[in-house]
Amino acid sequence: MAARTLLKLPHSATRQLRHPVTRWQSCNHRPHCFLTQVAVLRGCRKSSQSYLATLVQSRSVSAVSVDLERPVIDFNSAEVAFNSKTTFELMRSWMIFKICSFRVVVRHCDSLYAVSLKVLGANLTHSIMRHLMFNHFCAGETVEGIIPRMQQLRDYGIGGILDYAAEAKDEPPVAAEACEETTVGAPVSARTFDYKGESMCDANVEIFLKAIHGVRDTTPNGFAAIKLTGLGNPMLLERMSTCLVEMTELFRRLTTEGQMDKVRQPYYCMDRSFLLDWDTFQKGWRSMFHVRDEEELRQFFAKLDTSGDGVISFLEWSESINLSEINELCRSCTEEGPLFQAALDDAELDLYWNMISRVKKILDEAQQLGVRVMIDAEWMDIQPAIDHLVIHLQRIYNRQGQPLVFQTYQTYLKGMHSSVLHDLERSKREGWCFGAKVVRGAYMVSEREKASNRGLLSPVCDTYEATEENFHRVINAILEHNSPKGSEQTQNELLVASHNRGSVEYTLQRIQELGNDHSKVHFGQLLGMADHLTFTLGTHGYKAYKYVPYGPIDEVVPYLIRRTQENSTLLGAPGVQEERKMVTRELRRRLLRF
Numbered sequence: 232m233a234a235r236t237l238l239k240l241p242h243s244a245t246r247q248l249r250h251p252v253t254r255w256q257s258c259n260h261r262p263h264c265f266l267t268q269v270a271v272l273r274g275c276r277k278s279s280q281s282y283l284a285t286l287v288q289s290r291s292v293s294a295v296s297v298d299l300e301r302p303v304i305d306f307n308s309a310e311v312a313f314n315s316k317t318t319f320e321l322m323r324s325w326m327i328f329k330i331c332s333f334r335v336v337v338r339h340c341d342s343l344y345a346v347s348l349k350v351l352g353a354n355l356t357h358s359i360m361r362h363l364m365f366n367h368f369c370a371g372e373t374v375e376g377i378i379p380r381m382q383q384l385r386d387y388g389i390g391g392i393l394d395y396a397a398e399a400k401d402e403p404p405v406a407a408e409a410c411e412e413t414t415v416g417a418p419v420s421a422r423t424f425d426y427k428g429e430s431m432c433d434a435n436v437e438i439f440l441k442a443i444h445g446v447r448d449t450t451p452n453g454f455a456a457i458k459l460t461g462l463g464n465p466m467l468l469e470r471m472s473t474c475l476v477e478m479t480e481l482f483r484r485l486t487t488e489g490q491m492d493k494v495r496q497p498y499y500c501m502d503r504s505f506l507l508d509w510d511t512f513q514k515g516w517r518s519m520f521h522v523r524d525e526e527e528l529r530q531f532f533a534k535l536d537t538s539g540d541g542v543i544s545f546l547e548w549s550e551s552i553n554l555s556e557i558n559e560l561c562r563s564c565t566e567e568g569p570l571f572q573a574a575l576d577d578a579e580l581d582l583y584w585n586m587i588s589r590v591k592k593i594l595d596e597a598q599q600l601g602v603r604v605m606i607d608a609e610w611m612d613i614q615p616a617i618d619h620l621v622i623h624l625q626r627i628y629n630r631q632g633q634p635l636v637f638q639t640y641q642t643y644l645k646g647m648h649s650s651v652l653h654d655l656e657r658s659k660r661e662g663w664c665f666g667a668k669v670v671r672g673a674y675m676v677s678e679r680e681k682a683s684n685r686g687l688l689s690p691v692c693d694t695y696e697a698t699e700e701n702f703h704r705v706i707n708a709i710l711e712h713n714s715p716k717g718s719e720q721t722q723n724e725l726l727v728a729s730h731n732r733g734s735v736e737y738t739l740q741r742i743q744e745l746g747n748d749h750s751k752v753h754f755g756q757l758l759g760m761a762d763h764l765t766f767t768l769g770t771h772g773y774k775a776y777k778y779v780p781y782g783p784i785d786e787v788v789p790y791l792i793r794r795t796q797e798n799s800t801l802l803g804a805p806g807v808q809e810e811r812k813m814v815t816r817e818l819r820r821r822l823l824r825f
């Protein structure tokens with residue numbers, strides 16, 4: 232027996248994904264206009280560009296692959312959607328749409344801003360900006376400053392996912408790139424990291440701690456959003472990722488006696504479905520490592536086979552992956568291949584432990600205050616490391632009856648569905664609560680570009696429809712896993728982060744069909760966007776959240792301006808038009824009363 236298939240992926244999800252036109256399909260609601268908000272607010276040029284290009288491409292695509300006979304909730308009521316807004320705020324929303332529709336203004340708004348700073352001065356300029364864009368997209372400048380906005384959201388049953396937006400936490404790793412060369416041959420290299428970066432990571436811990444307290448004080452049932460690139464050098468995350476990819480590849484190669492794949496599959500598509508028996512394992516191992524004595528190898532096999540059933544599954548293999556041991560393992564490699572090159576050296580391991588202790592400091596505080604934390608997903612070069620760290624943290628912190636740490640799954644990545652199934656299975660086996668934020672993904676364009684420049688297969692689904700199907704399959708898999716119709720009730724939780732009305736309606740329908748506890752399913756949209764989804768969900772008793780950026784206005788406004796520029800081509804999108812029409816309808820209703 233060389234290899235057996237471990238996981239049979241359920242296809243019940245695909246049954247839901249037929250394509251008849253539904254009542255809401257014609258609306259094709261995808262409010263694209265400000266989708267770059269969070270990314271740009273955080274100074275994340277890369278991700279905001281991805282948002283932009285992604286959305287340009289997705290505009291022409293039908294948003295629907297769901298068969299809904301009757302939506303569970305009617306999202307068409309402008310009155311419900313904008314009930315929380317004063318007429319002034321509605322006029323401001325309308326005006327933001329309008330101003331953004333003048334390309335020439337948008338194109339030159341950075342120059343206008345610079346001129347205004349010179350002529351009117353920073354105070355006056357920022358006070359104008361405050362009443363225009365800032366108050367629409369941001370909750371305030373400080374934790375204290377956001378209290379009224381958070382209270383207002385709470386009044387409508389809406390929680391917050393707090394994100395301190397001013398710190399450039401995920402700037403491209405300039406310093407790291409400079410030392411990329413030294414990462415080659417890691418086990419023996421003496422590489423250096425930018426320690427100025429490390430001290431910035433320490434400073435970011437304080438910011439995240441403040442955000443945790445902010446959640447406790449302003450939105451007790453909410454979340455804090457954290458990017459791991461704020462807590463460790465992105466280059467270290469990239470090195471860790473390479474190491475994890477090579478360990479996954481090693482698992483595959485062991486089943487084929489060391490043969491390399493002709494074409495390397497994207498990470499989440501790499502075949503993990505084998506069960507390695509002793510025979511196959513020892514043959515493969517001997518072809519790649521020096522083996523001193525058989526007994527030692529047998530002990531190693533027994534250590535990996537945690538269930539003791541005589542075969543090693545990928546879950547067992549990945550559970551046993553200890554980044555700090557790979558360096559040691561590589562000393563017995565028969566050749567200095569990719570895994571040898573990928574192993575972390577001692578200096579890197581020190582940085583790795585520093586990062587872990589930073590994250591733990593934040594999560595210890597979060598646990599003490601009962602604040603849940605979402606770890607954002609980022610770009611593919613570092614995502615395997617983020618996944619690995621988050622699983623490690625979930626094992627520690629998600630054991631007290633509800634998940635404290637939420638993993639983010641990007642469903643535009645090929646193979647993400649089976650990765651989610653693995654993690655569901657893993658959480659069940661290991662006895663911790665699964666917590667997931669499911670998104671489509673924000674880095675599509677750069678991911679595709681990088682893969683093409685490197686001559687690799689793109690990790691991103693080839694079409695919008697494939698991403699959509701993946702998105703819904705993942706949501707469905709988690710809901711089915713949590714369904715009381717399954718073998719046992721779980722405390723797992725899901726947050727569907729999307730402005731796509733079709734996906735929200737799909738989720739609601741599946742909750743209803745499967746009889747899920749809807750208090751364990753959350754929905755998230757960015758502040759200032761898709762209010763008709765968030766407020767309607769909140770009004771109907773669903774767990775709805777706004778992703779709430781906050782930070783000093785002088786740091787945030789330049790990002791808001793850049794975001795508006797980047798989105799100028801998207802302002803004709805159907806979703807935006809629908810949102811604008813709803814705002815106009817509500818304004819007319821209110822103003823014509825008099």
Ligand SMILES: Cc1cc2nc3c(=O)[nH]c(=O)nc-3n(C[C@H](O)[C@H](O)[C@H](O)COP(=O)(O)OP(=O)(O)OC[C@H]3O[C@@H](n4cnc5c(N)ncnc54)[C@H](O)[C@@H]3O)c2cc1C
Binds near residue numbers: 289643670673730
């Ligand atoms: C609360 C919240 C938290 C978020 N957190 C994260 C995060 O941690 N990490 C992250 O990466 N993103 C995050 N996002 C952004 C998210 O991934 C999406 O980019 C964004 O929400 C747009 O997707 P949608 O479902 O709202 O809209 P839609 O318009 O339905 O979908 C647009 C998305 O579809 C995909 N797509 C578009 N065209 C194509 C194509 N041709 N081929 C394949 N796929 C395509 C892209 O992913 C694109 O972003 C978050 C969003 C929200 C609301």
